[in-house]
Amino acid sequence: MDITLDNGDTKRIGITRAHLEEDAGKSLHEDFQGQTGIDLNRAGTPLLEIVSEPDMRSAKEAVAYMKKLHALVRYLGVCDGNMQEGSFRCDANVSVRRPGEPFGTRAEIKNLNSFRFIEKAINFEVERQIDLIESGQTAVQETRLYDPDADETRSMRGKEDANDYRYFPDPDLLPVAISSEDIEAVRAAMPELPETKRQRFLSEYQLSDYDAETLTNNRETADYFEATTQACGDAKLAANWVMGGLTSLMNRHDIDISAVPVSPEALAGMLKRIQDNTISSSAAKEVLDALWQGEGSADAIIEAKGLKQISDTSAIESTIDEIIANNPAQVEQYRAGKEKVFGFFVGQAMKAFKGKADPAVVNQILKQKLGGA
Secondary structure, eight states, X not given: OXXXXXXXXXXXXXXXXXXXXXXXXXXXXXXXXXXXXXXXXXXXXXXXXXXXXXXXXXXXXXXXXXXXXXXXXXXXXSOOOOTTTTSSOEEEEEOXXXXXXXXXXXXXXXXEOSHHHHHHHXXXXXXXXXXXHHTTOOOOXXXXXXXXXXXXXXXXXXXXXXXXXXXXXXXTSOOOOOOHHHHHHHHHHSOOOHHHHHHHHHXXXXXXXXXXXXXXXXXXXXXXXXXXXXXXXXHHHHXXXXXXXXXXHHHHHTOOGGGOSSOHHHHHHHHHHHHTTSSOHHHHHHHHHHHHTTOOOHHHHHHHHTOOOBOOHHHHHHHHHHHHHHOHHHHHHHHTTOXXXXXXXXXXXXXXXXXXXXXXXXXXXHHXXXXXX
């Protein structure tokens, strides 16, 4: 699986195997006064364990890899990805070595249930093992737990090698033979996966790498964006508002895209009014807030709140004439070459119209009236 690094490069992480188990439950380490509780609510639930090759060289790479897997299982619909509830979690094997030397002795940090904890736990464990080695001690193979309150790992038990688990075949379980036809049938039924979707967003919608990556991080956001784009016809405008105004409201209300009270069609209705210059971008923020509160369609909100832009050139010209007449010193400065003064006139005009004048029309008329600079 390929991950994208901070510098934009890609790195391939190998997968050793993926096998099915039954979930044995979950260890709880919070609010037990130093003790560990066991939650057996998930006992017997099918569990897919993906074992990765030791190809990651930093906590950030591990998090990037986990996020890629997280997106994949959610796209496939095999897991809801809820880390807080234990649906998706990580056991991180960490070892250190000096450059050129063989891999060091590893410690396994169990049941990490957030991307932030994965990064913090790995970074702590790296420093712990380096301190051990540099002080003349030896790292031991063991299983450790991460305490987020203390931001540290602590020993849980000794760690066996694979041959110490004493695996043996179960005679009641028959071998499963998977034919090439079975594989192709599953492949044909699979949804469009994140990387394929990202590449399509780049080519079909002409989005930037950042926009395409952000919008395809989860399937629900990608679907919401596409539905909005199809309804309004402008992919870049839809991307800006899904990643900007809508995400801001989601963060403020602490919900994800699946719980957003504004449908793609409703958002597209607002975007169409931006496209035809009925409202400005600043007024659109007010419209989006009202859409979120369920105050009606974009058109109804615009009408009720009086948010339509003023595009009547004669009315705008008359007001600009007054502003120019009342500010002769600034007019002289602008015509003498101080171009920054132009912003003063724009501000005065927008203030006079309470932000409802079409900025493009205001700029055009100002340039005509003020003359060269």
